[in-house]
Amino acid sequence: MNDAPLIQIRNLSKSYGPKLVLKHLSLDIYPGQVIGYIGPNGAGKSTTVKILTGLIPEFNGEVLVNGISMQQNPQEIKKLIGYVPENAELYDVLTPMEYLDFIGKLYNMDEAQLQSRARKMLAGFGLEAVADNRMDTFSKGMRQKVLLISGIIHNPQIIILDEPLSGLDANAVILVKELITRLSQEGKTIFYCSHMMDVVEKVSDRILLINKGEIIADGTFESLKQNHADTLEQVFAKLTGRDESTQETDAILNAFD
Amino acid sequence: MNKLFLRLIGSFNPLLQRSGVDTYQLHEILKLKLLIDNRRPVNLFAHTKRATKKAPTGKTASSWGTYLVVGLMGLFMSFTLFAFKLPLVPQTIYFSIFMIMLAITMITDFTTVLLDVRDQYIILPRPVNDRTLTVSRILHIGIYVSKLALAQGAAGIVLVGFADSWAAVPLFLVQMIEATFLSILLVNIVYLILLKTVSPRKFKDIISYFQIGFSILIFAVYYLLPRLINMAQIENFDLLQHPWAYALPPIWIAALNEVLIHPGRSNIITSLLAIAGVLAPVAGLWFVAKVLAPGFNRKLAVVATSDASAAPTTTVVQEKPRFNLVNRIANLIAPDPVENAGFRITWKLAARIREFKIKVYPAFAYVPIYFVYFAFNSKGSNLSDKYEGLQHSGKYILLIYLSTFVISSILQNISYTEKFKASWVYYALPITHPGKILSGMYKAVSTLYYLPYCIVLGIVSIVIWGPAVINDVILATFMGLIYGLLTALFLMKGLPFSKPVLVKQSGGRFVTSMLIAGFIGIVGLGHYLLSRWELLIWILIIPAMGIYWLMLHYYKKQNWEGIEMEEL
Numbered sequence: 001m002n003d004a005p006l007i008q009i010r011n012l013s014k015s016y017g018p019k020l021v022l023k024h025l026s027l028d029i030y031p032g033q034v035i036g037y038i039g040p041n042g043a044g045k046s047t048t049v050k051i052l053t054g055l056i057p058e059f060n061g062e063v064l065v066n067g068i069s070m071q072q073n074p075q076e077i078k079k080l081i082g083y084v085p086e087n088a089e090l091y092d093v094l095t096p097m098e099y100l101d102f103i104g105k106l107y108n109m110d111e112a113q114l115q116s117r118a119r120k121m122l123a124g125f126g127l128e129a130v131a132d133n134r135m136d137t138f139s140k141g142m143r144q145k146v147l148l149i150s151g152i153i154h155n156p157q158i159i160i161l162d163e164p165l166s167g168l169d170a171n172a173v174i175l176v177k178e179l180i181t182r183l184s185q186e187g188k189t190i191f192y193c194s195h196m197m198d199v200v201e202k203v204s205d206r207i208l209l210i211n212k213g214e215i216i217a218d219g220t221f222e223s224l225k226q227n228h229a230d231t232l233e234q235v236f237a238k239l240t241g242r243d244e245s246t247q248e249t250d251a252i253l254n255a256f257d
Numbered sequence: 258m259n260k261l262f263l264r265l266i267g268s269f270n271p272l273l274q275r276s277g278v279d280t281y282q283l284h285e286i287l288k289l290k291l292l293i294d295n296r297r298p299v300n301l302f303a304h305t306k307r308a309t310k311k312a313p314t315g316k317t318a319s320s321w322g323t324y325l326v327v328g329l330m331g332l333f334m335s336f337t338l339f340a341f342k343l344p345l346v347p348q349t350i351y352f353s354i355f356m357i358m359l360a361i362t363m364i365t366d367f368t369t370v371l372l373d374v375r376d377q378y379i380i381l382p383r384p385v386n387d388r389t390l391t392v393s394r395i396l397h398i399g400i401y402v403s404k405l406a407l408a409q410g411a412a413g414i415v416l417v418g419f420a421d422s423w424a425a426v427p428l429f430l431v432q433m434i435e436a437t438f439l440s441i442l443l444v445n446i447v448y449l450i451l452l453k454t455v456s457p458r459k460f461k462d463i464i465s466y467f468q469i470g471f472s473i474l475i476f477a478v479y480y481l482l483p484r485l486i487n488m489a490q491i492e493n494f495d496l497l498q499h500p501w502a503y504a505l506p507p508i509w510i511a512a513l514n515e516v517l518i519h520p521g522r523s524n525i526i527t528s529l530l531a532i533a534g535v536l537a538p539v540a541g542l543w544f545v546a547k548v549l550a551p552g553f554n555r556k557l558a559v560v561a562t563s564d565a566s567a568a569p570t571t572t573v574v575q576e577k578p579r580f581n582l583v584n585r586i587a588n589l590i591a592p593d594p595v596e597n598a599g600f601r602i603t604w605k606l607a608a609r610i611r612e613f614k615i616k617v618y619p620a621f622a623y624v625p626i627y628f629v630y631f632a633f634n635s636k637g638s639n640l641s642d643k644y645e646g647l648q649h650s651g652k653y654i655l656l657i658y659l660s661t662f663v664i665s666s667i668l669q670n671i672s673y674t675e676k677f678k679a680s681w682v683y684y685a686l687p688i689t690h691p692g693k694i695l696s697g698m699y700k701a702v703s704t705l706y707y708l709p710y711c712i713v714l715g716i717v718s719i720v721i722w723g724p725a726v727i728n729d730v731i732l733a734t735f736m737g738l739i740y741g742l743l744t745a746l747f748l749m750k751g752l753p754f755s756k757p758v759l760v761k762q763s764g765g766r767f768v769t770s771m772l773i774a775g776f777i778g779i780v781g782l783g784h785y786l787l788s789r790w791e792l793l794i795w796i797l798i799i800p801a802m803g804i805y806w807l808m809l810h811y812y813k814k815q816n817w818e819g820i821e822m823e824e825l
Contacts, residue, residue, distance in 0.1 A: 053382045078384040089378040091289070093296040098289075105285040106383040134296075 006031045006158065006189050007052070012061035014047055021047050023213040024061070031157075034180060034190045036204030038197070038232075040240050044213040045193055046086065049162055052191070053083045065158070079107065082156035086163045086193075088143050092135040096122055096146045099135070100153055107154040114153070121149045125175070140167030148176065152183075159183065160191040165199060177203055201232040211240045259291040262400045277388045286380065286393040291400065324408040330358060332412035338420040345527070347420065348511035349502075352436050355409060356507060359440040362405055364447065365468045398441075406437040425518050432510045438538035439506050465611045472619040473626075480630040509534030586704060591697045595688060596813070599697025603671065603753045604705055610674055610754070620666035621710065624659050631655060651788055653718040653726050657733035658781040660714055664707045664741040665748075665774075671702065672751035673758045680755035691752060692815030698753045699745055699812065703738055711737065728794040733784060735801040740777045742808050747773060750821040 005028035012025040021044045029035055039045045050056045051063060054074040063070035065077045090099060097118060104114035122131045125145040135143060144167045152159060161180075165173050180203050184190055194200050200207065201221050209217035209224075216239050217224055224235050263284060270280045337350045380390060410433045417429045451460055502508055503526070512530035516523045583604060591600040607613055632652050688694065715730040747769050787793055 055377065055381055075384045075386050078382060081382070083382040085378045085382075087378070089375040091293055091375060091379065093293055094289075098292070102285060102289045103379070103383065106282055106380065106385055108281065108384075 003030075005029060006066055008062070008064040010062040010064075012048075012051065012059060012063060014044075014051065014056070014059045021213050022051075022059075025210075025213075025215060027208070027215065029189060029191070031189050032184055032187050033206055034184045034192060034204045036200035036207040037191060037193045037210070038195070038200055038207065038236060039210035043210045043240075045210055046162065048210070049083075049160060049191070049193060053081060053160060054078050079154075080157040082151040082154065082159045084147050084151035084159075084161045084164050086166075088140065088147055088167070090135065090143060090147060090150070092138070092143070095132045095134055096127060096149075097131050099146060100150055103150045104153050109154055117153060118149070121153065122146075125149065125172070141169055141172060144168055145172065156188070158189045158191065160193075162193045163195070164192075165194070165196065173199075197232040197236060207232070209236065209239055216240075258404065259288075259295075259400070262291075262403070263287060266396060273392065277386065278392050279386065279389045282385055282389050283393050283396075286385075286389070287396060287400070290393070290397045294401065324404065327358075327362070327405060327408040328411055331355075331409040334358070334409070335413040335416040335420075338413065338416055345508065345511050345515055348432075348514055349505070349508045351413065352432065352507035352510045353505070355413075355433075355436050356440045356443065358409060359402070359406060359437065360443050360447075361467070361471050363402060363440070363444045364464065365471055402437060402441060406433060421514070422518060425514055428514055428517055432513055435510050435513070435534055435538050436507070438542060439510075442538070442541035442544075462611065465615050468615050469618045472615075473622040476619070476623055477626050480626055503530060506534070506537060509537060583705070587701070590704060591700050593693055593697075595690070595693040596697035596700070599694035599753065600701040601697075603698040603701040606674075606754050607667075607671065607701075607706075612675060612758070613670055613673075613754075616670045617667050620663050624656075624662055624710075624714075627659055627662070628652075628656050651785055653722050654729055654733060654781065654785050654788060656714055656718060657711065657730055658737065658777060658784075660707070660710055661737040661740045661777055663710055664702065664737060665744045665770075667702050667706055668741060668744050668749050671698065671753050672749055672756045674754040674756075675758060677755055677757045680752060683752050683755060689816075690814065691817055691820050692813045694752055695745065695815060696809060696813040699742065699809070703741060707737065707741065708734070725791065728791060728798065729784070729788055732794050732798050732801060733781075735798065735805055736777070736780050736784070738805050739801065739808065740773065740780075742805070742812060743773050743776070744770075746808075746812065750819070752820065756821075 007027070007029035009025055009027040009029075012022055012027075013020065014022040025044075025048070037045060037048070047056065051059050051070070052065075054070065054077060057071075057074065066080060068076050070077055094102070097115075100118040100122075101111075101114060104118065105111075119128070119131065122128055125148070127142060127145055130138070130142070135146065138146070144164070148161075148164060151161070164176060168176065177199065180190055180192070184205075192200065192204055205220060207217065207219065207221055207224060208215055217235070221232060224232070229235050229238060266287070267280075267284065273280050273283065334351060334354045337354065338347045376390075410429075414426060414429050414433075418426045451463055455463060509530045512523075512527045513534050515527045516531040584601070587597055587600045587604070591597045607617075632650075632655075683691065683694065711730070711734045715727070715734075718726050718730060784794075787797075
């Protein structure tokens, strides 16, 4: 593994009003790593992602990607990153080809290359038949596939995926998991955010657990397991302070009485 | 058309590049935004329904439809150019309408575009710098407004040649540009004030109230203006005699024509006004660019994202159970649990769904407008004469019967929503008698919207005509309830808020709706003829109540066969 970190986060803090969502986060991410980024709702996960993708320009601390500072030159960093957002937003009055053409051109891609790449990728995801249909009739899974393609179409160094499997069927899930592995073999760095512990467990070679704005666990799945439990789910539950006992379920069942 | 605009902007590329704009990206963003506009259903003219589902690519009729409608309005507007003989007046009126129409179209139809949340997720993560994005936004608005202004002014450009002189035609183009810039300024100021004073969530609500207000305004102008204003007085109205008029921007625009085309009759005041007209857009643009725009874009972004990212800064709207009164009413008149659920869901959704409010609330204002229209249609030279004539007529009956318009407007819209898919609960839950939900819905609609409205009208009637009309008001109210139930039975086949807006109203129902409307008309006429026998009216209330109760009883029994289900 390369010893110069690709993403360096130093002392990153972010607050909304009086509420501190990220508390002095520091992180080094190396090329080719698949980072599984997990944490309970409201832990600061999506804030981190939004800072990394340049959606939130105001923060304290330092974020360096490939040696470039996020505060000083976010546009250069954005060129290196492919982002698949969680809330499947796209312009659904467009066709997949029109949409991908637009996205590719924002990265200043050459039209001919862009067109052929988009067609091939759509075919790879099984969408060649609907490549020129408007997306307003698409299912959630189909939209998600188009979003995935729009995140990798410019062949980025870093791919940030936020719940990329939502709405996908079992075969597509296998496809995406394989794709993640293959992309990381090609040297891409992947930042994978999800609530699905079993997938994170399988695809990532480094897991970061964030809780209340702080990273409380950082390591391979194997190393996390040794300290705490057998599955990532249990590690998660333990570290984020969920009670071992059956109190919660008891309370729910007792409500029937 | 769009290509023309894009090429026009392309000619400024070197200039834009120097200011830090990536012109290639700019071109792509604009091209895409214009494409999306073409495929977007139109807000303002909600009745020109969307036809987007069909053709996969290419233009839909909707965008051309808009320009056609706007163009026609422009044509009507331009008749004002002929209507008055005095200098300044025709053009002042024309440009007043021009600016108001343009500003309102911008606010109602373009706000959604301006506040497109998706930009935040689609364009912002790509390497597009702020300046490019801002410029693309400004140009997008610019193109949109220019197209509207062109469509709206097209008729005027030609007709001013006839109304005034051919030399006025090129000048008219300049005047249109003035008016357009001033309208943009106006909208900007409205936006800024709203953004400064209200929360983002409220902002969207207020925009929808603008839409409601706009519908009412158009309706009222159409029906009432010709009745209430005496044309003879207007024709001799000299604007320049009234110094307050100097403050109105349209008069500045009109003054330009006066000074350049008719220098003979212009004076120092019109010259000053004309200069103000030329300077104001320039000064206004500078003001927008330097003072308003910087904070403006950031604030707009906040509004746009406020729905999507529930940032901890935005206070969560808590719906406390504060409508205790409503809940109590619900329990009182809809005691059955399923019916109660239907009552409460109808009430809550109707009060909170924006699109429903936009369609239905104008109806509340239409009734008084209609009434005034009919009432003052009578003979009489001035308003007080007409009022006196009204007092001696039996027109209060008309007033109450007209209010059935409110109930039918509610019922015809209450099944429809964009989020109809949430209605799966009705089908997934073991509901044996959907009629109970419907009757709950009907009770909610009638007690919360119709009855208060009738009470208000009743009070107004008592004030105008005296307490003797109480029996008529009560009878008419019950007749209205019966009419509403008929509408619900024959015209409304879906559960509340369970159908997509797309499939609304097939033509076959038109006959039914005419029959029902005819029925209430006949009932109203009968009531009017019988109204001189006060006791009879009192007695008639009893069978009316009985019929209503009986109908409601059977309405409640409705089973799934009678209900149109939507594929979810």
